Amino acid sequence: MSEHKHKSFREENGSYKGVFAWIFSTDHKRIGLLYLYAIVSFFLIGVLLGALMKLELMAPGKTVIDPATYNAIFTLHGVIMIFLVVVPGLPAVFGNFLLPIMIGAKDVAFPKLNLLSWWIYVFGAIIALSSLFMGGGPPDTGWTFYAPYAFKTNTNMLPAVLGAFILGFSSILTGINFIVTIHRLRAPGMTWFKMPLFPWTLYGTGWIQILATPIVGITLLMIVGERVLNIGFFDPALGGDPILYQHLFWIYSHPAVYIMILPAMGAISEIIPTFANKSIFGYKAIVISTLAIAFVGYFVWGHHMFTSGMSGTALYTFSLLTFLVAIPSAIKVFNWVGTLHKASIQLETPFFWAASFLFVFMIGGLSGLALGALATNVHLHDTAFVVAHFHFIVFGGVGFAFMGAIHYWFPKIWGRMYNSKLATSGWIIFFIGFCTLYLPMFFLGVTGMPRRYYDYVEKFHGPNIVSTIGSWVLILGLIIIIYNLIRSAYKGEKADKNPWGGRTLEWTVDSPPTLENFDEIPVVNRSPYDYRKNLES
Amino acid sequence: MIEQTTKDASTFVSQVDGAFVFIFGISILFLVGITAFMVYYILKYRKSKNAEATHIEGSNTLEIIWTVIPTILVLSMFYYGWSGWKSQTEIPDDAIPIKTIARMWSFTFQYENGLITDTLYVPKDQAVKLDLVALDVLHSLYIPAFRVKQDMVPGKKTDIWFESEKEGEYEIFCAEYCGLRHSYMTSTVKVIPLIDFEKMTQIDSTALVNNNTVVDARQAGISVTRKYGCNACHTADGSKLVGPSYKNILGRSRVVIQDDEEIEVIADEDYIRRSIYEPNIEVVKGYEKGLMLSYKDQVTEEEFMQLMDYFKYLSGQ
Ligand code: HEC
Ligand code: HEM
Ligand SMILES: [Cu+2]
Ligand SMILES: [Cu+2]
DSSP states (O other): OHHHHTSBTTTOOTTOOTTHHHHTOOOHHHHHHHHHHHHHHHHHHHHHHHHHHHHHTTSSSOSSSOHHHHHHHHHHHHHIIIIIIITTHHIIIIIHHHHHHHTTOSSOSOHHHHHHHHHHHHHHHHHHHHHHHHSSSOOOSTTTTOTTHHHHSSSOHHHHHHHHHHHHHHHHHHHHHHHHHHHHOOOTTOOGGGSOHHHHHHHHHHHHHHHHHHHHHHHHHHHHHHHHHOOOSSOGGGTOOHHHHHHHHHHHHHHHHHHHHHHHHHHHHHHHHHHHTSOOTTHHHHHHHHHHHHHHGGGOGGGGOTTTTOOHHHHHHHHHHHHHHHHHHHHHHHHHHHHTTTOOBOOOHHHHHHHHHHHHHHHHHHHHHHHHSHHHHHHHTTBHHHHHHHIIIIIIIIIHHHHHHHHHHHHHHHSBOOOHHHHHHHHHHHHHHHHHHHHHHHHHHHTTOBSSOSOOOGGGHHHHHHHHHHHHHHHHHHHHHHHHHHHHHHHSOBOOSOTTOOOSGGGGSOSSOBTTSOSSOOOOOSOTTOOOGGGOO | OBOOOOTTSSTTHHHHHHHHHHHHHHHHHHHHHHHHHHHHHHHHTBTTTOOSOOOOOOOHHHHHHHHHHHHHHHHHHHHHHHHHHHHHHOOOTTOEEEEEEEETTEEEEEOTTSOEESSEEEEBTSEEEEEEEESSSOEEEEEGGGTEEEEEOTTSOEEEEEEBOSOEEEEEEEOSOOSTTGGGOEEEEEEEOHHHHHHHHHSOHHHHHTOSOOOSHHHHHHHHHHHTTGGGTOOSSSOOSSSOOSTTOTTOEEEEEETTEEEEEEOOHHHHHHHHHSTTTSEETTSOTTSSOOOTTTSOHHHHHHHHHHHHHHTTO
16 A cells, blocks of 8 residues: 555656556646647757747848748747747646645545646647648748738637637646646645745636636637628728737737746746745735736837837837836845845756746836836837847746756656756857857847848848857757756656755655555644744654 | 938928837836846845745735836826827828828828829928828838828728938838738838928929939830839739739730639730729639729829730830
């Protein structure tokens, strides 16, 4: 009996064999890993496409691909990175794996629904990707599918939005599951304010997922109405308004950005106290700012449309709201840095990722201020500056947090340690590559280079060369990191329960955890980040 | 020569750049300051230097301070951004209107007297208002040196105004993705003295179109293709772009698709006329329908004849 109990979830196959024991498993940990493998595969494809674009942009004129291919590639790159990588991203992988353990539960509230969300995700991914190839020509609309161009070209608009809707459905199910899990399954004694911060951000994200995704459904219905019944909603040829499409698109896609970034902030809030050996500074302030971001983030979508021809009142209202949403993000940064004051910091790879997250996230956020102000937005909108900004936020924010998270929870998930020197050198190369790749794009944008540009005039040449070289450095770092992690998952030294000295509940269970996580549901009677010695165990 | 951006390229520049300096200044200050704090803490409190952390859970005073200060700063940024932008919406009454038409993948500019150019001419020290029209998909008129940008939306009129204070040439880009040749959808704005501008736009336009040394009929045809942006999709050297090349266009037989049927036609004057005024009835096989829009009410009969002369020349006739 007790023998059985201590088998890890990786060995516990249930009634299936081989891959089926994974793709039909309702264990939240296996589902988390299924998402991980799917997402990482899509991510790598996306990176290759990105690198190809950078190669093309290394010199003016044709370098390696023609314009049709370039346009198809940035569309695919955007669709993959946004809808298949960062939107599911941290919640689907680390939320699934860790949420139940961190709140002292054996699984999520609805394990079968959870497996269903993964299947829906895979199904939606197939629809979304194949739609791009179903029309006559290459998919070349950009991930925003703006009307009327997206309707005019041969690409297949309907299945693409259908794919987004199906993917959104998968998010809704995950969102509902997490919200119910958090409400119902917290361990005895774990009051709301004794809950760790990563679950808190999953909670905020869950609500956004539930409330925002139906907009995609509505948009889809309207597109069906327009394409099939010829009711003019968006297409001016039918008397519709292309701006209406932009509103609907961003009402969903802007909150989607917060779906991405909140859990990333949550992961950083776990990593910093563990390696600082010290309680997080301003726990409540971080919780409140999480909820504030989730709420205000709902009302800022218009800042994607300052030059579209909206009314003046709408313009400055959206500008003002955009500035308001910057405040809670700033508060978080101050609290994270504040945590380091009088700490006792272990310099390990996950901490390096977290610290560099702070740096790139600040650049992303601060560059957003220039985009939020009307006068400067007009100049910067739809230029390389925006491309740099969102890569700093999305890739810098979510990507660095993801990297930090995987290095932080690696011993828990695989029960082994990675080579720390290799991991750190991978990080530094990646970090240098990242900055070399994207910082020049700020400069390009300020000097006027529009985005989605296959070719450019000579004055933009210099910064583009630097940026392309950056992409090579970044990829080198990525190869080192991935090599190290894959190798260590098989050959790394065995890790014990709590290699970093973390205080949240996942560090009290086996590495890797058993099928039911806990032999006995723990009772919680202290704050999640109390590092005082006398409280040991 | 394209000018690098200068302060008096347009009256907006100083205000917008003021907002830039303010926002970037504060941003860089914060970035450097917070990063410095972080690095200092990491060095000072690393485990080998500080084995024991001090238990601190937070500080309400600090939370209030670092909520209030950023709030004041971002509100002032909002204000700067708003005030620097407001003047862009207040179009002066005496602004000279220029109709600006965007289509895949060219801009054309039409002045009060009917003159049409592919380069935007504007007078110095005089407000100009561009009435923006898009014929096919979204485009966006962007003049980085003037700090202005406005999307051009089919089925909806938008406008933009500016006043340049310095003679010179500045780049125009299309900033909203509009398909295959989006990155080639560029033009130039030339700021010229008011007298020259008036000369150009007030006397009879037909006299002016070809005033820059019309060498022969060929030259006139080339000017027409430039003026209407035909060269965004067509070449004269035989290479295929988005549409077929004009080289050897006449007298050659081609397969066109009309009502889903393939028909063979020999290109003559009538065919060319239909190709320009009703391009989507017969669509040359292998090319996409709907890309070329009709030039009805734009290309005049005289211009059409000039095009024909040009095509004849290119077909060895
Ligand atoms: C947006 C791209 C685009 C622009 C701008 C454009 N065309 Fe076209 N044109 C095409 C395409 C695509 C075709 C082939 C399909 C068809 O027949 O409609 C074509 C076909 C033609 C043909 C028939 C060619 C043949 O070999 O049968 C002529 C003549 C022509 N265009 C002239 C012009 C002229 C003159 C202009 C400018 C006043 C112009 N086009 C502007 C895209 C364009
Ligand atoms: C090695 C990594 C990457 C490289 C080299 C790269 C490069 C690029 C380039 C060159 C563009 C085109 C910009 C333009 O057209 O002006 C682009 C667009 C984009 N990238 Fe990336 N990128 C990378 C990673 C990512 C990641 C991780 C994400 C998401 C998290 C992402 C999301 C996007 C999006 C959404 C677009 C916009 C696509 C569009 O305009 O339709 N990229 N990227
Ligand atoms: Cu355009
Ligand atoms: Cu364009």
